[in-house]
Amino acid sequence: MKIIVCISKAPDTTSKIAFKDNNSQFDEAGVQFIVNPYDEWYALVRALELKEANGGNVTVLNVGGAENDAIIRKALAIGADDAVRIDAQTADALYVAKQIAGYVKANGADMILLGKETIDYNGSQVGGMVAALLDVPYVSLASKLTMSGTTATIEREIEGGVEIIETSLPFVLSAAKGMAEARIPNMRGIMAARTKPLNVVPAFEATNSTEIKSFLLPAAKTGCKYVDADNVEELVNLLRNEAKAI
Amino acid sequence: MSVLIYTDSNSGTLTKNAFEAANYGALIAKKEGITATAIVVGNTNDIASLGNYGIANALHCNDASLSNFDPQKIAQVIIQAAKKINATTIVLAHDYSGKAVAPILAAKLDAGLVSGAIALPEGNTVKKAVFSGKAFANVEVKTPIKIISVLPNSVDKAITNGNCAVENFSCEITSTRLTVKEVKKASNELSLTEADIVVSAGRGLKGPENWGMIEELAKELGAATACSRPVADIGWRPHHEHVGQTGLAIRPNLYFAIGISGAIQHLAGVNGSKVIVVINTDPEAPFFKAADYGIVGDAFQVVPKLIEAVKKIKA
Ligand SMILES: Cc1cc2nc3c(=O)[nH]c(=O)nc-3n(C[C@H](O)[C@H](O)[C@H](O)COP(=O)(O)OP(=O)(O)OC[C@H]3O[C@@H](n4cnc5c(N)ncnc54)[C@H](O)[C@@H]3O)c2cc1C
Numbered sequence: 001m002k003i004i005v006c007i008s009k010a011p012d013t014t015s016k017i018a019f020k021d022n023n024s025q026f027d028e029a030g031v032q033f034i035v036n037p038y039d040e041w042y043a044l045v046r047a048l049e050l051k052e053a054n055g056g057n058v059t060v061l062n063v064g065g066a067e068n069d070a071i072i073r074k075a076l077a078i079g080a081d082d083a084v085r086i087d088a089q090t091a092d093a094l095y096v097a098k099q100i101a102g103y104v105k106a107n108g109a110d111m112i113l114l115g116k117e118t119i120d121y122n123g124s125q126v127g128g129m130v131a132a133l134l135d136v137p138y139v140s141l142a143s144k145l146t147m148s149g150t151t152a153t154i155e156r157e158i159e160g161g162v163e164i165i166e167t168s169l170p171f172v173l174s175a176a177k178g179m180a181e182a183r184i185p186n187m188r189g190i191m192a193a194r195t196k197p198l199n200v201v202p203a204f205e206a207t208n209s210t211e212i213k214s215f216l217l218p219a220a221k222t223g224c225k226y227v228d229a230d231n232v233e234e235l236v237n238l239l240r241n242e243a244k245a246i
Numbered sequence: 247m248s249v250l251i252y253t254d255s256n257s258g259t260l261t262k263n264a265f266e267a268a269n270y271g272a273l274i275a276k277k278e279g280i281t282a283t284a285i286v287v288g289n290t291n292d293i294a295s296l297g298n299y300g301i302a303n304a305l306h307c308n309d310a311s312l313s314n315f316d317p318q319k320i321a322q323v324i325i326q327a328a329k330k331i332n333a334t335t336i337v338l339a340h341d342y343s344g345k346a347v348a349p350i351l352a353a354k355l356d357a358g359l360v361s362g363a364i365a366l367p368e369g370n371t372v373k374k375a376v377f378s379g380k381a382f383a384n385v386e387v388k389t390p391i392k393i394i395s396v397l398p399n400s401v402d403k404a405i406t407n408g409n410c411a412v413e414n415f416s417c418e419i420t421s422t423r424l425t426v427k428e429v430k431k432a433s434n435e436l437s438l439t440e441a442d443i444v445v446s447a448g449r450g451l452k453g454p455e456n457w458g459m460i461e462e463l464a465k466e467l468g469a470a471t472a473c474s475r476p477v478a479d480i481g482w483r484p485h486h487e488h489v490g491q492t493g494l495a496i497r498p499n500l501y502f503a504i505g506i507s508g509a510i511q512h513l514a515g516v517n518g519s520k521v522i523v524v525i526n527t528d529p530e531a532p533f534f535k536a537a538d539y540g541i542v543g544d545a546f547q548v549v550p551k552l553i554e555a556v557k558k559i560k561a
Contacts, residue, residue: 013491013511017380037492093359094352109512116345119491124340128317128349137424138317140346143485153427157486158342159256159439161431163315167424167540173488177485177493209358213371213384218517224524224534229543232551235523236559238539243521244444245500246556 001147001169003047005080006126007101007113009064009071010036013119014202019215026120026215035071038115040078041182042175046145047113048079049180057081063090064101067112069198074195076170077185083196088203091240092210093121095167097129102204104134111152116141116176124174131172143178249282251301252324254343255290262440263339263398265299270396271337272300273366273404279336280351284466285327286414287320288312297410299403305330305415312360312419314426316348318495319419324351326417333366333391340395341439348395358387364400364518367392370552378491378514398439399497400518438487441470443500446516448474450526450545453511454482459549461506472496474506490515505545525549 011017020027029105035044047058063086063240072083072133086099104112113132117124124140143162144155150169155162157176161165185193227235239246251271253264261440270517277280284296284304300401307323323349329337336351340362352359360372364382371405372394376383387393439445443462451457457471464471471487489496491511497518504525506512513536516522523539526550534540541548 011377013514017377019381093349094356095370097349097353111260121376122374122495123359124345124351125352125359125361128346129353132318132321132350132353137422138346138350139315139424141342154426156342157430158315158429159261160437161429163426164428164430166427167423171423172352177488182333208388209352209356209387210360211388213386215376216382216384218380218382221536221538224537224540227539229541229548232541232548233446233555233558235539235541236552236555239500239521239523240559243500243538245521 001050001110002108003050003056003058003111003113004061004104004109005044005058005075006061006112007039007044007071007075008036008062008118008214009033009068010119013037017217023214023216033071035074036115036118038117038175040075041178042177043113043115043184044075044078044080045180046175048183050147059084061086061100061103063088063096065089072198074185075192076196076198078183078191079189081196083198085198085200086203087200092208093123093125094129094209095206097126097133100126100202101129101133103201104130112170112172114174116174118182122192127172127174134170134172137167137168137171139171139173141176142173143176143180145173209228247278247280248304249280249335249337250324250328250331251282251284251337252320252347253286253296253343254339254341255286255288258355259292259515260286260290260295261339261341263341263344265296265391266337266398266401266403267337268296268299269395269403270366270401271335273401274335274337275301277366280485285324285329285330286539287323289472293412294410297408298405299408300406302408304410304412306412307415307417309417309419311421315343316424317350317423318422318424318425321350322345322419323355323417328355328391328417328471329484331439336391336393338393338395340397344395348393352393353392354391355393357391357393358389359393359395360385360387361395362397363394364397366401367394375518379517380514388490396496399499409514436470438467438470438472438494439496441498443467443469443486444472444498444519445469445502445504446472446474446506447477447504447545448506449476453522457483459553463502463553463556466560474512503533504549506533507531508536
């Protein structure tokens with residue numbers, strides 16, 4: 001089975017979020033970049049588990065410039081067999097999806113896994129777009145995936161519960177918590193990652209459908225109003241009469 | 247030119263998020279002087295109530311093949327409805343259903359999608375939360391059709407009392423390779439993303455046996471319960487209650503954080519809440535910086551008193 005795991009680069013979760021050039025660009029100074037947690041913890045690890053159980057090959061796919069090679073090597077260290085980087089500067093989910101779909105059309109894949117969203121742009125877009133461009137089923141926010149032959153049984157999060165879905169290969173799935181347990185790369189994995197293939201392929205022709213014009217930071221809270229622990233009734237009073245929240 | 251809103255239903259009635267999406271779409275239409283039409287799929291009984299959210303017309307596709315949720319099929323229906331009314335803006339809720347359907351629509355229509363909008367568009371530019379709630383971005387859509395999914399609880403309702411005419415809409419639906427085998431719902435539990443009030447607790451509660459008072463407070467307030475990540479990871483609470491950067495992002499009107507330190511990853515998922523109340527023994531807990539109201543104190547003493555005070559005011 002040929003599994004493709006799409007990974008994106010994201011700022012570490014503790015990063016200070018700041019902008020530059022008149023708030024038009026994310027300020028990367030001092031920011032540590034990681035593999036987007038949903039892609040790594042859930043999509044990649046589940047792909048590796050499926051491969052370990054049933055055989056096959058796991059390719060990590062990233063759309064981006066050479067500066068992304070470090071996080072791609074991290075995914076190889078965790079256990080992916082090889083990597084492909086589509087050499088393009090990304091700005092828009094539909095553009096990225098067209099790159100991924102273009103690659104899959106040319107090279108084939110049985111299953112495409114990715115995280116439910118990135119922790120920077122929080123789009124939840126690429127997976128569904130890739131599925132639509134390839135005309136294959138899309139299962140979003142999946143928390144469980146089991147394979148039996150070419151049939152997949154998937155648990156998907158819904159409002160206040162889960163849905164059990166059955167589909168067949170090929171499909172696209174976006175992974176959420178529950179899918180797998182994060183793995184930490186070991187020394188052997190890190191050594192092996194250095195020599196695993198990382199193929200760089202040219203971008204497919206596509207245009208951006210959206211563009212970020214500016215960023216802004218949330219207004220700071222004006223300050224916390226403290227209520228004495230012995231005067232809890234006052235809190236309830238404030239919540240009702242001042243905040244009008246209860 | 248017109249606005250089309252996909253309004254999702256659940257067990258025969260429209261969802262709260264669907265009404266919010268309808269309100270958002272109706273406000274866009276009003277601003278641009280064009281019409282807003284809702285598209286509803288599957289068995290739904292309360293379509294006419296969309297009139298109270300500014301929607302005068304709804305298309306209803308109640309095809310038997312739509313009884314279970316299948317984003318590919320719903321996208322087919324929405325595309326046909328969009329053609330019929332010449333939609334230039336398509337609105338959905340950024341919830342479980344919208345997250346599945348919106349990207350499919352965008353790719354099929356080759357249209358720009360802004361997901362998780364928190365304000366009405368200004369021209370072609372839409373404001374959305376990014377960096378898991380740590381910042382906002384103004385995103386311009388450059389395609390003739392724009393698709394917007396609205397973050398729940400982010401745009402105020404402008405309720406109007408009106409009528410909504412419902413028209414049966416039959417469409418061509420091609421089959422897919424997806425079947426829903428089972429739907430498991432935690433019964434009578436208020437859904438976290440739809441709740442107006444959320445009572446959340448962290449590792450400060452010491453153990454799962456102490457959640458009784460959290461549940462009781464939630465019950466008195468008509469609130470949903472949530473927790474920090476370590477609490478879900480060690481199995482004190484179910485995973486679906488985990489909020490934060492790597493859990494659910496929520497924006498209730500009122501969020502209680504009890505025994506939660508306020509780590510940046512936790513704040514990211516909850517700082518869109520309108521009012522935040524923090525109860526913590528540590529006056530230096532970072533959460534107080536994000537709070538509107540705070541009590542420095544022991545949860546085991548404060549929460550029972552809070553329950554009594556809420557009971558009193560509600561009586
Ligand atoms: C990549 C990454 C992603 C993450 N994503 C998330 C996420 O999505 N959501 C999330 O929540 N965390 C997330 N975390 C974890 C986060 O960094 C914190 O570790 C976590 O939020 C802490 O949980 P807590 O506040 O419950 O526990 P603690 O940090 O242990 O805090 C417990 C608090 O309870 C207080 N306390 C103790 N006793 C009492 C008492 N009797 N009464 C009142 N207060 C008391 C203490 O003063 C303390 O402030 C993430 C971490 C990483 C590295």
